[in-house]
Amino acid sequence: MNPSVGATGLIFNEPLLWEKGARGRCGFSLPRRDVAAAPLNESLQGEGPDFPDLSELEVTRHFTRLSQWNFGVESGMYPLGSCTMKYNPKTNDRQAALPGMAGIHPLLPIELSQGALQLIYDLERYLAEITGMDAVSVQPAAGSQGELAGMLIFSAYHQSLGRPRTKVLIPDTAHGTNPASAALCGFKAVPVKSNEQGVLSPEVVADLMDEDTAGIMITNPNTLGIFEENIRQVAEIVHARGGLVYGDGANMNAIMGIVNLKAIGVDVMHLNLHKTFSTPHGGGGPGSGPVCVVEKLAPFLPVPRVVKKDETYRLVEDMPQSIGKLHAFYGNFGIQVRAYSYILSLGALLKKVSQFAVLSANYIKARLKGVYHLAYDQPCMHECVFSDKLLEPYKISTLDVAKRLMEMGFHPPTIYFPLVVHGAIMIEPTESESKEDLDHFIDAMIRIAEEAREHPDKLHAAPTVTKVRRLDETGAARNPCLSGR
């Protein structure tokens, strides 16, 4: 047995910024005034904002200490299911930091922005090739905004045919944000139950699909980590009644370069560059959620579009059927540079990424099967879903397993999702982890299952060596404190 990755060590407490510093202390100095003094407009006068008075070192220590409380994929394994917390290679950051990339101003004239426009244009072509779709806009700034763009396109498409529709079908194994995206566009989300194999049955979809349903939102592979093998039939049923098929690209890391999404019937999809294409993930962004469509839906893409003509690139706004503008300028450019760098540095090896991601998940599934209850016992894609069923006799729940994993040095997997599995533990190792690291994680999971039988109290008390113990999640939700002071 390998020793646990987690150990204790000196970690610093740190107060709120307002509790530090002293009145008048300052971390910067303004240059000498070189223009004549002018009175400030009265409407702008009054009490200033409540900023603490701090030195540069106080600020630096504050954030350095906070960063030491943190856990990221660069600290340890981060198998958060359906989030694809893969490692972000440093070369991507290097390219994004090149002065020509980082310093470019979005208001530069088009003729001075040709390089950036070419990068956007090429990235959109690459993403089209990887997914099999016809046209792409990298403008949406997050997966959720990509989904919103997709649903706006659903809506605009049906309107353009003069028969707006009111409902969207959403499987119970779809990504959690799907119903919200549909509802934001005024659609009513109609839940679709998955079958005993954890996938969609064409018959169930056929029963629900009607002329008032705009289409279906499918996450493939779904949140059970299972490939929707009936997707072609499902798409045929939806198309036959005039609907569209939306593909949530949250789990694209399982099928990159392997599945042609257009060929299996997808009309609109989004990608998460911060998941599949290795741009920074979490921490509130910036993100990028490109929206990809088939030819007939290209006129609805957000404006402006980057268009190439005679070896020059320009921005085209004149698209009367477009859903409009989603983001200032053209999305988060620095993130697009990172994804572009990732795609070019891997090339044809992108397919290997998905193969390794799937292999890693199946390895974990095979070794932990029997130790934890496997919700759906069949080959999985890039993630596998266990539950706490075998631990129930010892009064150990999924939450206890997650808390114990933390002090063993691992970020917990996604827990209690998908909802179709009671006490779900959803593990997505990604392609980033070596076999040794996968084994360390599996050994930790096996040890926790043994502890559940032999020392359940240890699990109930966990974590004991982390900076903070169990947080009062209920208290935080019932009485949230949202202000710094």
Add this chain to the structure above:
Amino acid sequence: MKELSQIVLPKDISYTQNHEWLRQEGDEAVVGVSDYAQDQLGEIVFAELPAAGDAFGQGQAFGTLESVKAVSEIYMPVAGEITAINEDLRNDPASINTDPYGKGWLIRLKPDNSDDQKKLMGRAAYLEMVKGKQ
């Protein structure tokens, strides 16, 4: 989590497959979620309920319960019009956990027809169904 033997299931109310309960009180009925449901959901932090006057069909979602684990929909045991909602839950959603059949009630409604109730379960049938889930 509770053992099955610890789950409280009063005899004088009806239950649904989705773990709501219904108690007839004169022309109206009171609806909540069962002790089993609250135990499975964990500590409830917010209840999103409809407005008085809203009407729903049997089995239709009329609101959601948010716990630290997840957000779950709650469904109408019978078709009818909402006559009142439990306003106290806004400040005290925990009463759904501590007193699911009393202070933790969710809505009062006026049933559309009495036939709907025939599809509900008594205590014994509900207990059997819950056992099957274990």
